[in-house]
Amino acid sequence: MKKPIRKxxxxxxxxxxxxxxATKAMPKEMLTVVDRPVIQHVVDEARAAGIEHCVFVTGRNKGVIEDHFDSQFELERTLEARGKTKELEQLRRDLPGPGQTSFTRQQGPLGLGHAVWCARDIVGDEPFALLLPDMLHLGVRPCLAEMIEAYEAHATGGNMIAVYEVPADQTHQYGITGVGEPIGNGKVYPITQMIxxxxxxxxxxxLAISGRYILQPEIFDLxxxxxxxxxxxxxxxxxxxxxxxxxPFFATRFDGDIYDCGSKLGFLxxxxxxxxxxxxxxxxxxxDLEALLTKK
Structure with missing residues (x-):
């Protein structure tokens, strides 16, 4: 029986x-896009897709991320005393429930594959989602929600990678998938190559890899x-x-906009x-933006 995506x-x-x-003392994941840290936007996407448990693979000087996803009693009491009901309710909505977050360390910069491997004992023997925090996906529906829906529609399960269209003359800058004929709703493709x-x-x-994955636990042994x-x-x-x-691997095409917050231009x-x-x-x-752009 196919297991659900919970983590x-x-x-x-x-x-x-x-x-x-800017990131000398502050993790890049805590830089804000409007009024929310980058990592909060990505966690919001995961929770909107039904994810029950978030596993953060951290490193040195990343303790503020753990603090961000924890209660801050002094702040909450202050907001309550000042009648800041809207702000207090927002903090409580964003707060994961008890036992819904885990943190583990990647002691050295050994790459994305090693970071994923560091989560093996927490994930256990079940399929899981992987979200790269640098990549923000803005669309009508959360990207991961579309992926999980497509995953559940395939009886064989397998692995899924979110992809998006990039200009043909820029494919050398990305991880690219080769795909077969579309299936289902026309946005899902069997993957034939990954380069x-x-x-x-x-x-x-x-079709470039966008930083969202659903992977089977056998990836850890590899x-x-x-x-x-x-x-x-x-x-x-x-x-x-x-x-x-x-x-099997499948690609799910995301038709929204993707912003690489690992680059300054993408972040802006x-x-x-x-x-x-x-x-x-x-x-x-x-x-204000239009006024700024027309200012001489």
Whole structure:
């Protein structure tokens, strides 16, 4: 019987060197997009998809992430005393329930594959979601919710990767999937290839991996034996390619917008997009933005 997707892994051990000095003392995942940290946006996506347990793979100087997902009694009492009901209710809605978060350490920068492997004992013998916090997905429906729906619709289960269309002349900058004919609702494809940054003109499609995965627990055994790849790191893609020889992989196309908050331009674009989509701020922000853009 196919097991449900209950747990999600969030690798948050990166150093954030592209955002220095802002990330000298603050984790890059805690930089805010409008009024919420990047990591909160991604956790919101997971919880909206029905995830019950969030597993954070952290590193040094990441304790503030654990504090963010914990109660702050002094702050709550202060808000209550000052009648800040709206803010207090928001904090309580965002707070995971008791036992719904776990934190484990990745002691060295050994790559995404190693970070996933560090979560093995907490995830256990069940399929899980993997969400890369740098990649924000803004759409009509949460990306992971669409993936889980597609996963549940396939009796064989297997593994799923979210993909999105990129310009054909930019495929060499991404992890690219080769796919077969669409199935189901036309947004799900069997994966035939996975290639990390193919040479120009050689990509099998323009469908790039977007940083959302549903993986079977057998990936952990492969990661334990995986040799180091590019950059001397344990690469998740290498282990997935090996797993694809014994288990099916499917791609789910995400039709919303994706912002790479690991880059400064992507982070700035995410702030603009999320502000414009905010029902309270959107109209005023658009006015101010247009005024700024037309200013001589």
């Amino acid at each position: 999600a892994v969030f690798p948050v051990a990166g150093l954030g060197t592209r955002f220095l000095p 990390e940054k193919p040479a120009k003109g050689t990509a099998p499609s323009n 990661l334990a034996k995986q040799e180091r790849g590019a950059g001397g790191e344990i690469q998740l893609t290498d282990a997935m390619i090996t797993l694809s020889k014994s288990q 674009a995410a702030n603009a997009a999320y502000a414009l989509s905010n029902p309270e701020l959107g109209a005023d922000y658009r006015r």
